[in-house]
Amino acid sequence: MNVAIIGSGGREHSISLKLSESKTVKNIYVIPGNPGTKNIAKNVQIKPENQKEIVKFCSEQKIDLVIIGPEKPLTDGLADLLRQSGFYVFGPSKEAARIEGEKSFAKNLMKKYSVPTAEFEIFTKENYENAVTYLHAVNYPIVIKANGIAAGKGVIIADTFEDAREALKECLINSSFGSAGDTVVIEEFMTGQEASIFAITDGEDFILLPAVQDHKRIHDGDKGKNTGGMGAYAPTPFVTKEIENFVAEKIIRPTLDAMKIEGKPFNGCLYCGLMLTPQGPKVVEYNCRFGDPETQVVLPLLDGDFFDLIYSAAKGKINKESVHYNDGSAITVVLASRGYPDSSESGVEIQGLEKFPIQAVHVIHAGTKEADGKIFTNGGRVLNIVSAINTNDLKLCKEKVYQVIPEIYFDGMQYRKDISDKALINL
Secondary structure, eight states, X not given: OEEEEEEOSHHHHHHHHHHTTOTTOOEEEEEEOOTXXXXXXXXXXXXXXXXXXXXXXXXXXXXXXXXXXXXXXXXTTHHHHHHHTXXXXXXXXXXXXXXXXXXXXXHHHHHHTTOOBOOEEEEEGGGHHHHHHHHHHSOSSEEEEESSOOTTOOEXXXXXXXXXXXXHIIIIISOTXXXXXXXXXXXXXXXXXXXXXXXXXXXXXXXXXXXXXXXXXXXXXXXXXXXXXXXXXESOTTSOHHHHHHIIIXXXXXXXXXXXXXXXXXXXXXXXXXXXXXTXXXXXXXXXXXXXXXXXXHGGGEEEOHHHHHHHHHHTOOOTTSEEEOSOEEEEEEEEOTTTTTOOOEXXXXXXXXXXXXXXEEEEESSEEEETTEEEEESSEEEEEEEEESSOOHHHHHHHHHHXXXXXXXXXXXOOSOTTHHHHXXX
């Protein structure tokens, strides 16, 4: 089989790596890919927004399956065009991708179909004053979310009315998140442990992959600004079998049914961000694709044929026996560039990559570029250092990953030193 993967980040590098294990897969093409994917696949320099060129390439190379990694090509309708052109695609249609692309759509869907989530109100630019009035009446802290896609940064937790009004102003008046912030969702602040669960689905049936805990804030102890994710580990002990069953029956199943009833059947990876509140699990957000960096720790925990799982889902009849959890554990730590998440340096040379893989630790490229045989930074989240072992021992996993991080160096490198600590404290 010939597979094309759309994207250039750590998620796509991880997917390529997992697919390369399948005996069914002959060629893997990554569009456009990165210096990490070129070692296991063929990078193709086509921009994801160039949809017609992608279709042409897939036709020429007789691609059997297209996997769309990032949210933007999905919300732009790339899956629709590829399906119309006769290709099997793992990833939702443009209409189904609204579940991530428009937070107001997702919240209204959950309200209509009784999926547990935080209480909320929606405001647009035009009713800014009404939103300010509403902020006078709520309990704090409160959460303000840009409605559209904002690279994981469009969420502000406001502790006071003044903070909330400033956040509202940034979104609706100053357009800090561009058109993504022209509408905002203001919702109650939920407390509890966070977790993420991937449901791989053909639109009707689904399987859940091992639960993950991401670390969104830039600094240790969940301090500082929100990012796209500074690290993750799996499995998380906070998601018991009982909670997993609840998520399957009370969140994933009704969500998929709702999307079908609304005429927007969802085929692909439905990412469910959860808050494990004292009242039970509630949805924080949906994503319409594999999470990043969660994918980097989930895929190493799957035994079996990952390609068969994805391909069968894309064809409309998922083979739930394709993969199973291997009883292992994994941690990834994100190495970010100076200034992230506000800004990011590019073009800084990265040292030490030639020493990997070592001691069950491997490097996933997220924001890198290659020039003259050297690897340089090319974005905010630069590398993911992944430790994956075949026993469920997060303590050992953490030791392994942090032991080798000093082998890598680039000027301005920053990373969290507490990935998985929440689980370790509770074990």
